Amino acid sequence: VDLLSLETPSLILDRKKLINNITHIHKRMNKLGVNLRPHGKSAKNINVINFALEGQSGGIAVSTLKEAEYYFNKGITDIVYAVGIAPVKLNRITCLIRKGAQITIILDSIEQVKFVAKKGKESGLKIPVLIELDCDGHRSGVTLEDPLLLDIGHLLNSEEGVILVGVLTHAGESYHCKSVEEIRTLAKTERNVAVKCSEKLRQNGLPCPIVSVGSTPTAIFAENLTGITELRAGVFMFYDLVMAGLGVCKKTDIAVSVLTSIIGHQKRKGWVITDAGWMALSRDRGTASQKVDQGYGMVCNAEGLAINNLIVSGVNQEHGIIEDRIQKELPWESFEIGRMLRILPNHACATGAMYDRYNVIDGSREIVDVWNRVNGW
């Protein structure tokens, strides 16, 4: 069926663009000689992740235990839960391990080693652990200089209920870079911190088989990943306006969009009112600090082609306001009430989070499939 028969708002995923985006990163990974560990947090869907796993070693990263359980039930066993561990998460993790999943957790403190080791020992398991590293001051992790790295490493190596399997870092600050050159430099730092920490562990007699880095911007601009065993990234599958603003992709690569209906006009103000408010688009304003502020999203026609200078300039819960960046006069006759438009999102993960499913197209307006999303925790 034609996507114009959908109710609005609805989430649209263009499989053709998705596969192009994935193919592009696979080629980069092959060239750099690194395995891709796709991050399941953007897609929250097995079909998307299966495309991303083609030709890779089969492991993924997740941001919630609900994702971990979902992907495991779909046949994926090697899963990194890439959020610092809290005691309240341990029951579900040991439960997954007992069912045959190889769940690896991350941590950056002695306290965490202690409660994880205790739980592992009580459960008769050795819980695999990566030490989280801080390469750019983004949020969590141990820095290269901090003696804590070796303290954690030694404690992990001496406790029964855990097993040290390596280090992991995420150059999250890459989302705020001001140029491609800055992203290249950060990609170098991300690699260097991970490799040097792995060497430090090994020099001190500690094992470090896994050296994991990753963010979509650094994945696209990294020039050398020697010493890195795997790269994690998620949003590259879909891309979005933040990534386009960074120069990581073209706007025409963006694979997800929100279908909306025009529901009114305020002609004196130059406003087209739609039924896609923040509930449909999210409140993400990631392009606000970029060179071109895209408001709450760029406006396209139903075929997904951008309509010059139109952005979503404001949102309420179930209302969007579309304006031309430059002029108040619009060709109103072509924006009749009921016409459907598509909005490219600032941040694919945040917009996707507002929906329970993707309406899948394949380069045209024809809906070829419906894929569910696993939201929540």
Add this chain to the structure above:
Amino acid sequence: VDLLSLETPSLILDRKKLINNITHIHKRMNKLGVNLRPHGKSAKNINVINFALEGQSGGIAVSTLKEAEYYFNKGITDIVYAVGIAPVKLNRITCLIRKGAQITIILDSIEQVKFVAKKGKESGLKIPVLIELDCDGHRSGVTLEDPLLLDIGHLLNSEEGVILVGVLTHAGESYHCKSVEEIRTLAKTERNVAVKCSEKLRQNGLPCPIVSVGSTPTAIFAENLTGITELRAGVFMFYDLVMAGLGVCKKTDIAVSVLTSIIGHQKRKGWVITDAGWMALSRDRGTASQKVDQGYGMVCNAEGLAINNLIVSGVNQEHGIIEDRIQKELPWESFEIGRMLRILPNHACATGAMYDRYNVIDGSREIVDVWNRVNGW
């Protein structure tokens, strides 16, 4: 069970505060002599709406047709779908009407009258219609001065498939007022525009039984609602930091919060890392333009009492960063990893939207019930 046994992040609703908030507005409505039409868009749950309906005439407003269907299945028949109508929504609306619902729609253009009347006629129904008014330039609606008001009124009155039942306006700009005095003035304007438009319709021989106004801030500060037949409001049930910043409620009235676990520290920076990022709190930054910017939320202990000067200063998808507004040094020993905190939201509707259920407490930490939410469209 104690809420500390929940997994994190989770959404907590304090029924005691909820009922206090609802009682307060019921008293105001009684005093003003106006019926409350609770808006179902904040709660998205029948138990909450049933409390809000006590002593009222039984009608509600909704922001999605999924809410309309849900509340109708729970026994509510009088429902205003308070988003300008689009053609793609008409099938579900006529379907609900045939099942016995009294669904009233809103519109502000001749085009909409035409397609709604056509659908009504084809279906052998008279679809009830409110004309949407613009009282404050917020988004949609016809202004008092615009001749369109009478044009729409006359057309509605002459077409077979529709029935004109009145006017509706929403002073959405009240969320951006800078003082209580401004809110009072806007409440007066909201009433005046609605009453004058109703008089204009009646003077021209058109029916206008319903004169509907509403927003939480104007509901709390309106002094005279003579000529108004009903008031719509939703967020007053829960309140949030935006409402507290406006002076509409106290912070201790806020009935919803997000339970989160501490998962790390960056002591040199003064950061406590939690597992409540934007996926758990939403990206809403409604307090950013207020006198006191609450970041992504105010931090409370597990009992819901604010911890001085602590706010969520940053969020990623599944990570929150908590900082003290003033100092970098924290009593780290009392913020141990695994400790649970509660975060008061900027915007209750946006934070609620990230969850499929409420964990209900009743003034203590004891979970007394679980209430589901009807998200999506």
